[in-house]
Amino acid sequence: MHTEYDPDDNFARAFHPDADLDEDAALEAVAWQFLLLVNPGDEDAALLQFGAARDALAEGGDPVAVLRDAIDWKAGFHIQDDDATGLIEVMDELAARFNLRIDWGVEDAFDDEFLAEAEVPALINIAFDRLREHHYTLWTWETGEDTHAGWIALQRDDEAVPAVAGALGFHVRPGAG
Structure with a gap:
């Protein structure tokens, strides 16, 4: 029986080590929760994006890349560092x-x-500041590239977003950090 305890690994401790866990189903469930968070109040949009991501996730695609592509310009963004426009x-x-309209x-x-x-x-x-006035949070994540995304x-949902996004491999922070 597995007895090691890593207090920082919340997801590894979520299931008994010998449990028959369908990892694909678990990944799909977390991806679905993520899409619901980034499409607040719009389950139809989340469902469309989930449909676009589901097959790629099942084929072993990187969850970050798959979900980034599924939400781009629909519920998220991914732009070059110098692309203010x-x-x-x-x-x-x-x-x-x-x-909402952002006052720049x-x-x-x-x-x-x-x-x-x-x-x-x-x-x-x-x-970020303008959206907070209306009870929304703009999240960004570290892309590891010369880009900004979020x-x-x-x-x-400020507590749920980092937990769900982190489970998928996104390292998030509110605003530009």
Whole structure:
């Protein structure tokens, strides 16, 4: 019988070591919970994204890459470090799902002068602050690349998001961190 105890490994301790656990079903269940979190109040969108991700997950695809692709521009974003225009566009699109508009602090967020000076992490923090005013949290995750990526979830799910996302391999933080 397995007797080692790792207090940091909550998911390994969730099941008896000799249990007949269907790992694919467990991964699908966590992926489904993740999609519900990043599509608050829109189970239909979560279901569509789950359908797009399910086969790739069953074939052993990397959960982070599979889910990133499934939610991109629908419930999440993945942009280059220097793409201020892309970030504003995708955040406006994602906020509109909740009937919200992000105030970027300028009259025209697509003004060339503003965009020339804008930095993606600062814009992420502006979006985070504006979304918090409406009880949403903008989450970002470490991509390991020269990119920024994330999604929006309800503020009341601030404890659930890191737990569920972490189980899938996302290392998340609120805002630009």
